[in-house]
Structures are given as C-alpha cells and as structure tokens.
Amino acid sequence: MAQWIQGTVVDNIHRTENLFSLRIDAAVDDFTAGQFTSLAIDIDGERVARPYSYLSSPGQRPLEFFCYTATDGLLSNALVKLDSGDQLWIKQQPTGFFVLREIPVADELWMLGTGTGIAPYISILNTSEPWDRFQHIVLVQAVRTQADLLYQEMIKTFESKYPDQFSFQAYVSREPVPGTITGRVPASIENGSLEASVGRQLNTELSHIMLCGNPDMVKDTVIVLKGRGFRKHRRRTPGHITVESFW
Template sequence: MATWIDGKVVDNIHWHENLFSLKVEAEIEPFTAGQFTSLALEINNEQVARPYSFLSSPGQQPLEFFFYVATDGALSNALVKLNVGDKVMLKHKANGFFTLDEVPASRDLWMIGTGTGIAPYFSILGSKEVWQRYDNIVLVEGVRSSRDLPYQNLIEKFSQEHPDKFTFQAFVSREDFPNAIKSRIPVSLGDGSLEEKVGLKLSPADSQVMLCGNPDMVKSSVELLKGRGFIKNLRRKPGQITTENYW
C-alpha cells in the first residue's frame, strides 16, 4: 500500500493563468531522474491524487513540479491556489520507467516533449549521467504560444555548460517566435525540417528518441519514426523509441 507524506509548499510560480510550478519540501525516498510521484489534496472531503513527473533532479531540494491547469482538473485547479507554507501530500516512493536506465546507448539523444511533458527531461539533464553517455543531446519542446516556454534560464544554463553537446529547439504552433519552428512536431519529423534546423540527422544507427507529452503527438511521432526504420524500445527487445504519455 502506498505511503503518503506531507510536503510543504515553498514557492508557487505562476507563469500565466494556466501554467505554474510548485516547489515542495518533502522527505521522500531517493528517485531516478525521469520518474514521477503522485501529489494529492483533500477536496470536498475526498483525497484527489494524480501522478506528476519531477522537474527537479535527484538529490535536489525543494522538489519541483510543472503543471497545466486543466479546465476539468479538480486537483490542478486546487494546486494552483496553494500558498507558501501550505501542505500537499506526496507518495513517499517514486515510480516510472522513463529513465536513462531504460534507454540504450547511442551517439545522439533526442528528448522530444510537449507542454509540461518537458519536465522529466529537465530532471534528466540536471544529472551527470546523460552528459557522459551521449555525444549530442537535442531537447525539443512543442507549445502553442511562446508564453508556454518558461525555464529558458535553465535551458541557457545547459547550453553554456555543454555548448558542444546541447541543442534546444522550440516549436510554437500558433505564432511566430524567434528561432522557433512554426509547426507541429510530427509534421517536422515527417518533412525533415527539424533535422535541417538542428543540423543533425535522425537515424536508427545513431539516435535514441524519447517522446513525452500529448498522446496524439507521441503516437504520430512513433508512426513516422517507425516508417524510417526506428522501433519501440522494449526491455526484451531494445530499440530506439522510448515513450511516456501524459494523460
């Protein structure tokens, strides 16, 4: 049976009315970068819980989580209203297999996500292992609007620390934004414009691809990559595509 513990909110960052981050102090068991835990609140005398990936890296305090306020999401609509000092429940033990332990070695690692599905990548990029295992790391983030692109300071930090290894590419589908591709990720995977912009070829021989976020994006991207010779990565049969849907 899952063990729940109390965490304390130490910051609630409102990027805009529908996008926010929580920083929480809590003594949880050690986790692996890319994993998730569950957060919960009492709402109308009922415990409401949902899984959320860590954005913070293992060993960091406070823990950090990244949220989109869903129109019909009782928990996200309550979490966004939390103040510093408020309590939130967390599962003591993390779960999930969207980690580097499950991704085979290769020359290049492509980390492709939409919206808050970018969170586990920040957790992984904040650890040492990923920089030791791959020669080239491409972080791809797809959003509707440029205001959905927080954490640019963190991206700049990775760029400065690893200028020869790290590339960031944004997709902004509903507006023009400097250096961003105005399209959707699956379209750009299909027509080659992502690779052209980044200056790196996607190939089964040299690339591992992680996909996280909108299930439609994940599904479409997987099908396009399969058409180019990539296969899903399974423990019993290693491949080049590792996925995690966000709802």
C-alpha cells in the same frame, strides 16, 4: 504499496495563465531523474491524486513540479491555488521507467516534449549522466505560445556549458516566433524541418528518441518514426523510442 506523506508548499510560481511551478518540501525517498510521483489533495472528503514528474533532480531541494491547469481539471485547479505553507499529499516512493538506465546504448539522445512534458528532461539534464553517456543531446520544447517557453534560463545554461554536445529547438504552434518551428512535432519530422534546423539527422544506428507529454504528439510521432525504420524500445526487444504520455 507507496505511502502518502505530507508535503509543505515552499512557493507556487504562477508563470502564465495556465502554467505554474510548484515547489514542495517533503521527506520523499530518493528517486531517479525522469521518474514521477503522485500529488494529492483531499477534496470533499476524497483524496484526489494524479501523477506528476519530478522537474527537480535527485538530491535537489525543494522538490519542483511544472504543472498545467487543465480546463475543469479537478486536481490541477486545486494545486494552482496552493500558497506557501499549505499542505498537500505526496507519494513517498517514486515510480516510472522514463529514466536513462532503461535507454539502450546510443550515440545521440533526442528528448522531445510538449508543454509540461519538458519536466523529466530538465531533471535528467541537470544530472551528469546524460553528458557522460551521449555524444550529442537534442532537446525539443513544443508549446502553444511564446509565453509558454518556460525554463529558458536553465536551457541556456545547458547551451553554454555543453556548446558542442547540446542542441535546443523550440516549437510554438499558435504564433510565429523567430528561431522556432511553427507546427507540430510529427509533421516536422516527416518534412525534415527539425533535422534541418538542428543540423543533425535522426539515424537508426545512432539515435534514441524520448517522447513525453501530449499523447497525440507521442502517438503520431511514433507512427512517423516507425515509417523511418525506428522501433519502440522494450526491455526484451531493444529499440529506439521510449515514451511517457501525460494523459
């Protein structure tokens, strides 16, 4: 059984009204990019724990998590208040199968995320493995407002380091922002606007698609992709779609 260990907050960067980056020092076990752990705080004598994906890559310190403050959310409203030097609990052992070793052979990797669902992709893209394995990588970051388009500097470093191997597409649902797609991910796959914008076609022979974040996006995108002949990937029945829902 996974053990709780103490972590110390290095810093807590409040990026928007409801998004923050929590950086922690803790002697956790090695993890694989794309995995998650659990964070917890004892509130009124009870340990309140929730899963959080690593945004930092294996070996990187401090550990980093990209967090959303959920309305009335018990843990996230406590985490957002933490300051440098404060303590919290973290599971020593990592969990999860949203990792590249679970992805079958493919030429192209499409990484589609909403909100904080971009965290595991950043962890993966900051390792060498995806760049060694895939001919092309498409990263999609779908958010509500322009201010929510965070970690752009990091994404720009992928663009400049891998100009022919990497495409990035932002979606902003609540305001028109030049260069972004307005609207939802499933609709844009259905009407072809994502593929038109990145200049590549999703292809059942070549593409593997990872979906992460909002469960409605995950569910509806799977439905649209199934309509185009893609299948969910399982170890026993290989397919094209790998998912991680955040709630």
